[in-house]
Amino acid sequence: YVHNQPYFDRIVERAEPFLFWIVGEIERRNLPMELALIPIVESTFNPNAYSPKHAVGLWQFIGPTAKSFGLQQDWWYDGRRDIFASTKAASHFLKDMKRHFKGDWLLAIASYNTGAGNVGKSIKKADYVIGKKSFWDLNLPRETEIYVPKLIALRDIMSNPSKYGVKITTPKALLKELK
Numbered sequence: 001y002v003h004n005q006p007y008f009d010r011i012v013e014r015a016e017p018f019l020f021w022i023v024g025e026i027e028r029r030n031l032p033m034e035l036a037l038i039p040i041v042e043s044t045f046n047p048n049a050y051s052p053k054h055a056v057g058l059w060q061f062i063g064p065t066a067k068s069f070g071l072q073q074d075w076w077y078d079g080r081r082d083i084f085a086s087t088k089a090a091s092h093f094l095k096d097m098k099r100h101f102k103g104d105w106l107l108a109i110a111s112y113n114t115g116a117g118n119v120g121k122s123i124k125k126a127d128y129v130i131g132k133k134s135f136w137d138l139n140l141p142r143e144t145e146i147y148v149p150k151l152i153a154l155r156d157i158m159s160n161p162s163k164y165g166v167k168i169t170t171p172k173a174l175l176k177e178l179k
Contacts (some may be wrong), residue, residue, distance in 0.1 A: 001136060001150075001153055001157055001166075002155065002157065002164045002165060002166055003011070004165060005167065006113075007044075007077055008161075008166055008167070008168060009169065010044065011040055011044060011045055011141065012017075012169050014044065014046060015040075015045045016047035016158060018039075018047070018058065019036070020082050021084060022036045022039070022083060022087050023036055023088045024105060025088060027093050029091045029092075029095055031052060031091060031094060031095060031098075032105065034151065034154075034155040034158075035091070035094055035111070036108075037151060037154045037155060037158065038059065038109075038112065038151065039058045039059060040093075040154055041150050041151055041154065042055075042058065042059055042060040043057065043058050043059070043060055045058060046058070046143075047081055047083060047133075048081065056078060056080040056081060057080035057081045057082075057086050058081075058083060058087070059080070059086045059087065059089070059090040061080040061089065061090075063069065065077060065093070066080050066086075066089065069089035069092055069093055070085075070089060071085055071086060071089050071150060072159060080162075090112075093112060094108055094109075095110060097109075097111045097116060100116060103117075104112065104123060104134075104135070106134065106135035106148055107119055107123075107135055108145070109148050109151060110135060110138075110140060110144050110147070110148055112164075113143065113144045113147040113148075114140060114141050114143070114144040114148075115149075118140065118141065118144075119138070119140065119144075122138040122140050123138065125139065126138050141175060
């Protein structure tokens, strides 16, 4: 990330229309603010993103997960592309996973990527006891093994960009909110 300033410029530009809604929802649910960075890893803040695994939207929901969190999908409307509905669903999902994994945010974030079932299977295989071992001890799909570190890296970079030689321009919408 740190060697790609144009990437951060693009993210800031894309995030501007959505950031306040996402931050507001994260605050409303009393979730860690770094979860607002998940759309960077998922879709680079592209609400029209579509993955080879048929995940759609800013938060990259697959059909069954979207349905289980109340996102409507039909020939006319796909709630996965709806920024408001998908952000509510994503924050609900993350809060559920935090509770399910007894407060372990790394497991909750991993389950956002690969599903709670896959994380659960990995826990069983590793004789994992929450609090005794960590996310780093699990054997998860490669995508998930790098997903969590990407989010941690983004959190660190965004919280102190000058330390990493990255310039983060404040979105114009943020300046309006600060006035």
